Structure formats: structure tokens, C-alpha cells
Amino acid sequence: MMAVAKRLGIERARLVHLLDGLERRKLVKRVQSPSDRRSHALYLTAQGETSLRQFKRLAAEHERHVAEKIGKENRERLLQILSCFT
Structure with a gap:
């Protein structure tokens, strides 16, 4: 998430809020990494x-x-x- 936030030029907390909204609208989904519990992949x-x-x-x-x-x-x-x- 940190890399995505940096690429977009926004704070990580704002990105999480944005992704929460996109997920509620069923536009993206987060999939937890099998190797790192703290990491998620983003999919449309x-x-x-x-x-x-x-x-x-x-x-x-x-x-x-x-x-x-x-x-x-x-x-x-x-x-x-x-x-x-x-």
C-alpha cells in the first residue's frame, strides 16, 4: 500500500480510506498475501x-x-x- 500511496502522491491513510470506498462499491478487492499477513494485492x-x-x-x-x-x-x-x- 505504501508504494501505491507514494505513486499517487497521497498519504497512506487517505489511500486506505479511498480503497475502503472502492471496496464498498465493489470496484476493487484486496487479497491478503500468502507470504506476508501485512501485505495485500489489489485487484479490479x-x-x-x-x-x-x-x-x-x-x-x-x-x-x-x-x-x-x-x-x-x-x-x-x-x-x-x-x-x-x-
């Missing part, structure tokens, strides 16, 4: 995979919409500006 459920495909489709539609509205050059500039905040 079938419902989670369906939701992920839908989110990716919506994100792609949004990207196309933004590109249409502001143009390719302005989109690239916006991405450069936003990358300064990461």
Missing part, C-alpha cells in the same frame, strides 16, 4: 473493469472536447503550465 473486480473502461472513454471524450474548444497549440501550452504543479 469485473464491475471495476467495466467502470474503468467507461471512465477512460469519458476522459477521451473530454480530451477531444477540450482540444476542439481551445485548439491543439493552446492545449499543449495548458498541459505544459499544469505540469509545473506536479
Whole structure:
């Protein structure tokens, strides 16, 4: 979990809260490691995979919409500006 939290740039406690919510919604499941009781593997459920495909489709539609509205050059500039905040 620590590696996932670090990769996402959030505190471990926030990740646990986020995963609890995703698990309640049946989007992910945690499976305890057979070799380390403190460690869990994360898996998308079938419902989670369906939701992920839908989110990716919506994100792609949004990207196309933004590109249409502001143009390719302005989109690239916006991405450069936003990358300064990461």
C-alpha cells in the first residue's frame, strides 16, 4: 500500500480510506498475501473493469472536447503550465 500511496502522491491513510470506498462499491478487492499477513494485492473486480473502461472513454471524450474548444497549440501550452504543479 505504501508504494501505491507514494505513486499517487497521497498519504497512506487517505489511500486506505479511498480503497475502503472502492471496496464498498465493489470496484476493487484486496487479497491478503500468502507470504506476508501485512501485505495485500489489489485487484479490479469485473464491475471495476467495466467502470474503468467507461471512465477512460469519458476522459477521451473530454480530451477531444477540450482540444476542439481551445485548439491543439493552446492545449499543449495548458498541459505544459499544469505540469509545473506536479
